Amino acid sequence: MAISAKLVKELREKTGAGMMDCKKALSETDGDLDKALDYLREKGISKAAKKADRVAAEGLVGVKSEGNAAAIVEINSETDFVARNESFQALVDDIASHILQIRPADLDELNESELNGRKVQDVVTEAVSKIGEKLTLRRFAVAEKGEGDAFGEYLHMGGRIGVLTVVEGTTDKDVAKDVAMHAAALNPKYVSKDQVSSEELEYEREVLKQQAINEGKPEKIVDKMVEGRMRKYLEEICIVDQPFVKDSEQTVEEFLKSKGGILKDFTRFEVGEGIEKKEENFADEVLDQVNR
Known part of the structure; x- marks a missing residue:
């Protein structure tokens, strides 16, 4: 009808x-x-x-690999109580495995794909009903490697931060994982300065120039100071130029070179980054859970 x-x-x-x-x-x-x-x-x-208008800024990151493919995914919940829920953890694991199998191009394709005979978006919706909180399948990434390369998989704080690295030239997973741990700790933005856009470089250069002028530095040395600070800025945001967390006497690039490896790529997800969180006190949070 x-x-x-x-x-x-x-x-x-x-x-x-x-x-x-x-x-x-x-x-x-x-x-x-x-x-x-x-x-x-x-x-x-x-x-x-x-529950759709609630803020889901907690949750978990999951990382999985099989053969020459790997996947990393972030699924958000409203509270960290749910992040410790076995059903929620199983959901993250199932969807990470599913991503690895179908390798979708984007979230729309992932949500429309079928997992155990149901659309992924319906699987998440049903989990909302069972778990009792808003859940959001936020983002994912898929990586591939060659036969002579290695994936590095690392989850920090039980999945609050997840990192997936792809290291070429070595099959040593521990080496790749060490770089993943480094990325988890220092939160770099890029592999190398080659990935930094000219727009970002120019913007940062102008900011540093204005800082130097405001500090009253002589105009004739401002440009030299800016270039020195730019080098430091790039070291802070580019992982291969950062002092390696396990040995600050060498950079990440030097560490990898000593192992015969080169960092091809990395993905770092931190739960809730960029999401404006609602402030709640602990007592209210517990009461909210009890009343559901």
Whole structure:
């Protein structure tokens, strides 16, 4: 039967579910509003939709590799209580394995793909209903390596920070993992200065120049000072130029060279970075959990 826009709107207002979910629910129940409500509840969609405006800035990062492919993924939850939940941890693990198998191009393709006969977005929605918090499949990355190369996989603080490195020229996983640990600790932005855009370099150069002028430095030495500070800036943001955390007498690049390796790439995810978190005190957080 034809489903009117008015009926879809009414169901949306009652449940907070998306338009397509409401239309499907009404189609499946021959336009019966009450049955459509039950349908959405059974699917966990109604409960999940009501949580959609909450902030999910906690969660976990998962890293997995198999053969010459590896994947890293971040899934967010509202509280770190859920991040320690076995069901949530299993969800992260399952989706990381799924990413590794299908290697999607983006989040849309991942969400539309099928995991154990269900769309990934539906799997996450059902997990929201079971776990009781908003969950967000936020981001992922897939990496590949050659036969003579190595992946470095590292999870810090049980998955608060996850790093995946690709090191060429050696099959020593421990070497690649050491670099991953370094990235977790120092949070570099790039592999090398070759990856830094000319726009970013020019912007930073102008900022440093203005700083030197504001410090009252003579104009004739400002440019020289700026170039010196630029070198230091690049050392701070480029991993291969940073002093290696396990041996500050050598850079990461020098460490890898001594092992016959070269860093091809790395991905570092820190849970919730860039997400504006809602401030709550501990007592309110516990009370919120009890009342759910």
